[in-house]
Amino acid sequence: MEKRHGKNKILFISLAVGIVIVAAVIVILVIFLKNKGDSNADNQDFAITLEEILYGSLAASGFNATWISGSELFFRSSEGDVLLYNVETATTRTLLSGNSSVLATAFDYFLSPDRNYLLIGHDYQKLYRYSFLAQYTIVNLLNQQTKLVNVSGESILQLASWGPVGNSLIFIMRNNIYYRASAASEEDTQITTDGSIGNVYNGVPDWVYEEEVFSSNKAFWFSPDGTKLAYAKFDDRNVPLMTIPVYGLPGDLNFQYTRAVQIRYPKAGTVNPTVTFHVVNLQNQFSQLILSPPDALRNVDNILATVNWATNTTVTAIWMNRVQNYAEILAYVISDTVATSETIVSINKTNGWIELFTPPLFSDDGTKMAVILSQDQGNNLGGYRHITLFNVNQTSSANVITNGKFVVGEILSWDSNNNLIYYTSNTEEDPAVQHVYSVSTVSKNRTCLSCNTDQSSLSTDCLYNSADFSLDHTHFALKCEGPGVPQISIFRTNNQHVTDWTNGDELKSKLRNKSIPTIKQMSFEVAGGFVAQVLLKLPPNLDTSGNVKYPMVVHVYGGPDSYQVIKKYSMDWGSYLASNKSIIYAMIDGRGSGLKGDKMLFSLYRALGTVEVSDQINVTRQIQLSLPYVDSSKTAIWGWSYGGYASAMALAKDVDGVFKCGMSVAPVTDWTLYDSVYTERFMGLPLPGDNSEGYKNSLLLSQYEGIRKKDYFLIHGTLDDNVHYQQSMLWAKVLEQQDILFRQLSYPDEDHGLATIRPHLYHSLENFLNECFLL
Numbered sequence: 163m164e165k166r167h168g169k170n171k172i173l174f175i176s177l178a179v180g181i182v183i184v185a186a187v188i189v190i191l192v193i194f195l196k197n198k199g200d201s202n203a204d205n206q207d208f209a210i211t212l213e214e215i216l217y218g219s220l221a222a223s224g225f226n227a228t229w230i231s232g233s234e235l236f237f238r239s240s241e242g243d244v245l246l247y248n249v250e251t252a253t254t255r256t257l258l259s260g261n262s263s264v265l266a267t268a269f270d271y272f273l274s275p276d277r278n279y280l281l282i283g284h285d286y287q288k289l290y291r292y293s294f295l296a297q298y299t300i301v302n303l304l305n306q307q308t309k310l311v312n313v314s315g316e317s318i319l320q321l322a323s324w325g326p327v328g329n330s331l332i333f334i335m336r337n338n339i340y341y342r343a344s345a346a347s348e349e350d351t352q353i354t355t356d357g358s359i360g361n362v363y364n365g366v367p368d369w370v371y372e373e374e375v376f377s378s379n380k381a382f383w384f385s386p387d388g389t390k391l392a393y394a395k396f397d398d399r400n401v402p403l404m405t406i407p408v409y410g411l412p413g414d415l416n417f418q419y420t421r422a423v424q425i426r427y428p429k430a431g432t433v434n435p436t437v438t439f440h441v442v443n444l445q446n447q448f449s450q451l452i453l454s455p456p457d458a459l460r461n462v463d464n465i466l467a468t469v470n471w472a473t474n475t476t477v478t479a480i481w482m483n484r485v486q487n488y489a490e491i492l493a494y495v496i497s498d499t500v501a502t503s504e505t506i507v508s509i510n511k512t513n514g515w516i517e518l519f520t521p522p523l524f525s526d527d528g529t530k531m532a533v534i535l536s537q538d539q540g541n542n543l544g545g546y547r548h549i550t551l552f553n554v555n556q557t558s559s560a561n562v563i564t565n566g567k568f569v570v571g572e573i574l575s576w577d578s579n580n581n582l583i584y585y586t587s588n589t590e591e592d593p594a595v596q597h598v599y600s601v602s603t604v605s606k607n608r609t610c611l612s613c614n615t616d617q618s619s620l621s622t623d624c625l626y627n628s629a630d631f632s633l634d635h636t637h638f639a640l641k642c643e644g645p646g647v648p649q650i651s652i653f654r655t656n657n658q659h660v661t662d663w664t665n666g667d668e669l670k671s672k673l674r675n676k677s678i679p680t681i682k683q684m685s686f687e688v689a690g691g692f693v694a695q696v697l698l699k700l701p702p703n704l705d706t707s708g709n710v711k712y713p714m715v716v717h718v719y720g721g722p723d724s725y726q727v728i729k730k731y732s733m734d735w736g737s738y739l740a741s742n743k744s745i746i747y748a749m750i751d752g753r754g755s756g757l758k759g760d761k762m763l764f765s766l767y768r769a770l771g772t773v774e775v776s777d778q779i780n781v782t783r784q785i786q787l788s789l790p791y792v793d794s795s796k797t798a799i800w801g802w803s804y805g806g807y808a809s810a811m812a813l814a815k816d817v818d819g820v821f822k823c824g825m826s827v828a829p830v831t832d833w834t835l836y837d838s839v840y841t842e843r844f845m846g847l848p849l850p851g852d853n854s855e856g857y858k859n860s861l862l863l864s865q866y867e868g869i870r871k872k873d874y875f876l877i878h879g880t881l882d883d884n885v886h887y888q889q890s891m892l893w894a895k896v897l898e899q900q901d902i903l904f905r906q907l908s909y910p911d912e913d914h915g916l917a918t919i920r921p922h923l924y925h926s927l928e929n930f931l932n933e934c935f936l937l
Contacts, residue, residue, distance in 0.1 A: 208677040210733070210741035212928075216920050220672060220733040222648040223664050225630060225639055232634035236273050244271055244280065249637060249652045249660050257303055264299045264308050274329040278303055279345045281322060281331070290883055291914075292372055293379040298322040300345050313340050313350055320366050321379060325388040330444075332365070332382060332391070339365040339382065339393060341444060353391070353442055353450075360426060363396040368435050369425055371396060373884065374839040375467060375519060387474045389445045390496060392453075394466055397436040398426040406881055409910045425883055430834045430841040430857075431848045437466045439479055441496055451501045455481045456490040458508075465839065470521035472554050473528035478506070480518050486843040487511040489518055491533070493554050506531065506552050507560070514764035515843045517547075517723065526578040529554055534570050536760055537562050545760035549573060549583060551603065563601055564608065566590055569757050574598070575631035575638075577655075584611075584638070584655075586628055593695060593757040594683065594728045598629045598640065600655075611657060612640055624649075625729040631655075639663060644731035645681060647673065677702040679740035679747070683727065686784045689773070692753055692762045694781045695727040699740040699747040708790030713935040714746040714797045715739060716782050716821075718812065720774040721804035722844050723756040723763060735924060743928075743937065746792060748785060752777025768846055768853050770833060771860035775811040783820050796935045800825035800927070803885055803914065807831065807862060810876075810893075814868030823873035823934035825927055828885045828914055831862040831893040835886065863893060866900050874904040875930045877923065879912030905930065 214220050227237035233250045242260025247253070257273070258265065258280055265271075270283040280301040287295040295318050298311040310317055313335045321334040329345040337357030340350040354364040365382040366372075371394075372379060382393035404427040410417025428434045439453040455464050463484035471477045475496050482489045491506040509516055523532045531552045536545035537560075547569045551561040563583065564570055567590045574584040581603045589595045601608040612627035623646035630639045635655060642649045647666035653659055679699040688694045701712060717736055719726060726749040736747030751757070754766035754774040766773050778799065786794040799821050801809040806829030813824035833841050834848050834857060845860070846853035858864075874897075878890035887908075897904055907926055909919055916923055931937070 208675060210676055210678070210738045212735075212738050212742070212921075212924055215733060215735055215738045216924065220669065220676070220737075222643075222666065222669060222731055223650075225641055225650050225663065227639070227663070229630060229632040229637075229639075230273060230277075232632045232636045235639075238271060246273075252661065258301060258306075262301075264301060269296070272324055274324050274345065275327050276329050279329050281324060283322070287318075290369060290372060292377065293320065293366065295320060296322075302345075314352070323380070326384045326386055327388040330388060332384075334365045337363045337366065339391075341391070341448075351448060353448060354393075354395070360424065361397075361399050363398065365393045367394070368396040368398050368401075369883070370428055370435065370837050370839050371437075374837060375465060377519070383469045383471060383477070385471050385474050385477070389474065390441055390443055390477075392439070392441045392469055392471070392477050394469070395438045395440060397438075400433045401426040401428050401435050402432055403427070404429075404886060406883065406886065408881065423881075423883075427883075427886075428838040430836060430838050430845070432838060434463050434465075434484065434838055437464070439466055439469070441477065441494075441501065443498060446498055449498065451496065451499075453477075453479065453494050453501055453503070456492055456503075456505055456508075458488070458490065459483055467519050468521045470524070472524045472531065476528060476554065478522060478531065478554070480522075482516060482518070484838075484842060485846050486515050486839075489516045491518075491522070491531075491552070495555070504555060505557055506554060507557070509535070514760060514767050515722075520572070523573050523576050523583075524554070525576060532563075532573055532576060532583060534573065535560070537565065539565065539567060539759075543567060543759065543761075549585060549601065563603060563606055567759065569593070569759070571596065572628070574629055575635050577635035580635075582635075582655075584629070584631060584635070588757050592729075593725075594697075595625045596627055596728065598627050598638075611638075611653070611655075612642070614657075626731075645729045646731065648731050677741050679737055680704065683729075684785070684788075686781050688752055688777045688780060690753065690762075690765060692758075692765070694750055694752040694777050695725075695755075695758075696751075696781060696785065697727040697749045698785075699736050701740045701744040701746065704791065706791055710791060711793035711796075712744055712746050712791055713931075713937070714748055714782075714785070714792050715931065716748045716750065716778065716797065716799040717805070718750065718778050718799055718801040718808045719803075719805040720752070720754065720778065720801070720808035722754050722766060722770075724804070725751050725756045727751045728757075735927075739928075739931075743931075745931070745935075748782070750778055750781045752781060767844065768856045769859065770845055770856075771807070771811050771862070775808055775815055778808060778812045779816050779818075779820050783818065786820070794820075795822065797821055798823045798825070798931060798934055800827070801829075802827040804830065806885075810862055810869070810874070811865065813872055813874060814862070814865035816868065821872070823875070823930070825875040825877070825930060826890075827877045827916070827923075828879065828882055829862070829876075829889060829893070830885055831889045833857055833860050835889055835892075863896050866896050866902060869897060869904065870900075870902050873930070873934050875907070875927070876904060877907045877909070877926070879909040879914065879916050881911045882914045884914040 227235040230236045235247045238244050244258040246255040264282050267284040268282050269286045272281040282299045283296045285297045297317050300309045313333050319335050323332050331342040333340040339353040342350050356362050357364045367376050367381045403424045405422050405424050408421040442450045459481050465482040467480040467482050469479050478493050480491050489509045492503050494501045494503045531554050534547050535550040537548045538545050549563040552558050568587050571586040576583050582600045584600050597610050598612040599608050624642035626644045628641045640651050647670050649666045650663040652661045682698040684696040685693050739745040740747050786792050799809045799812050806826035809824045810826045830836050848857040878887050880887045
């Protein structure tokens with residue numbers, strides 16, 4: 163018994179000790195897991211959230227002011243006050259308190275040239291990308307009295323604008339132009355009478371000119387002294403109608419039956435709007451002249467690309483042929499009863515298209531004109547866009563002011579007195595870098611204004627810059643846009659610092675508590691001897707050894723002359739994926755992209771859907787092979803608009819399994835269904851005698867077999883006026899008929915931007931990636 167009892171005691175003690183050990187192990191394991199969980203929680207606390215991206219809390223502030231003199235800025239403060247600020251005296255004048263009721267629904271505000279009135283735009287109703295309907299109120303700054311603008315008994319207008327002197331006004335209502343000589347007056351003169359909604363447009367562009375030519379809701383131009391008004395008229399009566407259904411509000415009996423909107427939308431190869439160019443004398447009984455296009459473009463389809471006044475009596479216009487590979491710049495000299503014209507320069511492109519949609523800039527006396535034109539750099543380098551001068555009133559040879567293997571982006575200002583032109587361009591060493599320069603129109607020597615600034619608080623991390631110049635060219639707002647947190651400072655043009663406008667301190671403070679992706683820039687050779695630029699957003703604390711493999715998402719746009727690889731601050735969905743989901747986010751500028759000269763740009767001319775798509779596939783493969791931490795079995799591609807087309811094309815043409823899955827938002831699927839001005843610029847006409855073969859090769863609808871056995875997500879808004887829902891429906895129809903499985907999401911009554919459902923959109927995209935990457 164005792165022996166037996168002894169054995170039981172030993173067994174009991176052994177079990178007790180074992181239990182204690184197991185319990186200790188469990189406690190240690192729980193503590194370890196808890197600490198690990200807390201560590202992950204801490205990391206997640208520092209990660210960028212989707213809400214921060216969607217609602218812009220990590221976005222940078224832009225320049226919110228307008229120069230109205232050599233030293234004064236007009237702006238609205240963060241408190242809502244409308245102010246004038248003198249940068250030299252550092253004094254502020256309040257024009258209108260933010261408490262004013264007229265500012266409650268305001269979206270824009272304009273000071274009259276004589277500074278006696280404010281024009282406040284309010285109650286905004288969006289139409290298309292730039293156009294809208296709104297009401298306007300005039301505020302008398304002398305007595306603070308307000309007056310709602312009323313034109314022929316109506317207060318909802320398409321546009322209202324001050325003239326360049328005094329306080330005269332132009333209004334556009336129901337596609338007609340009205341002129342008011344004084345803000346104090348109630349009398350309007352109706353300048354046009356044939357305006358008709360959806361048919362004839364005066365002073366405002368129709369859909370295709372708004373979207374693809376003017377990039378604006380305005381199609382009128384005052385002479386500098388305000389005595390004449392040039393305007394464009396668009397006759398759309400023969401342009402085919404695109405009908406788009408409207409589903410309405412859930413539960414609303416007013417939408418028991420679907421409605422529809424109709425848009426005059428010229429598709430590739432169809433009838434374009436007819437444009438005419440007019441000048442009206444505002445001081446001589448409103449007499450009008452029609453300014454004819456050049457002889458070579460008079461009896462054919464033409465495009466009025468842009469307009470600007472050189473002097474009070476000379477207005478210039480750039481005319482193009484339909485497919486935009488021939489252009490003439492005309493100067494019209496206006497008298498009371500007649501206009502004479504002279505061709506300043508004719509431009510013909512045989513291997514590409516012409517980009518001349520920015521108004522020319524003129525010397526103070528109006529005798530010389532500056533434009534950005536491609537200039538051959540010799541040594542088989544091809545053309546690069548450079549500042550080119552011409553005499554205005556006569557045909558003259560080009561005087562090229564800049565030269566080199568860089569691209570001029572914008573002419574900012576022309577100081578004729580000091581023979582200086584200010585502009586932006588990238589650099590020969592790195593196309594992703596942009597600086598602000600001045601160049602002498604005499605010696606052609608150039609100086610970088612943003613490379614070395616006399617301001618200690620301006621970050622040395624300013625590699626992407628732009629500027630706004632004061633009216634007398636004595637001051638400029640230098641906008642350091644990245645890659646670090648953007649800052650804006652005011653300088654004199656001798657580069658002396660005056661003041662900081664925004665220093666980015668608030669945003670810097672937010673980012674200190676965030677796990678920010680690391681930016682990596684790379685380059686890879688592609689076919690044709692070209693080099694593709696790559697930008698990667700890498701997860702914080704990335705393990706570069708290759709022991710950990712990270713999924714990768716390629717964000718593609720890929721459209722002609724587009725680019726994504728620049729040293730500009732950006733907090734986007736890719737930043738969220740890298741920070742929060744440990745996904746590498748890649749952008750690739752291959753053939754057809756901008757910033758690297760005409761040879762690379764024009765390599766996709768008349769061949770959309772070819773080389774720009776191949777480069778996305780091949781460069782992605784090179785990234786996978788060159789970086790050991792990229793998971794080549796978990797790589798996706800996505801894009802929006804042209805990018806939606808390119809992502810689907812890349813997925814379809816990828817025969818080596820570079821991409822596991824892809825997402826297309828609002829894609830073009832057939833270029834004959836897209837608008838004529840954009841499509842024909844790059845593709846010509848879809849006709850047997852022109853480029854029907856190019857259109858056939860670009861057709862996504864015929865590439866369905868490449869989608870089979872791949873994960874594909876198709877997304878589109880049904881009220882898209884730009885890339886019509888029809889494009890996705892035909893693509894879905896083909897995939898369904900071929901028994902190819904895919905995921906599809908439609909957003910009822912959403913336009914191209916999907917602005918009101920962004921949370922749902924990005925949660926849906928993320929859910930798809932989670933499934934694709936098994937996250």
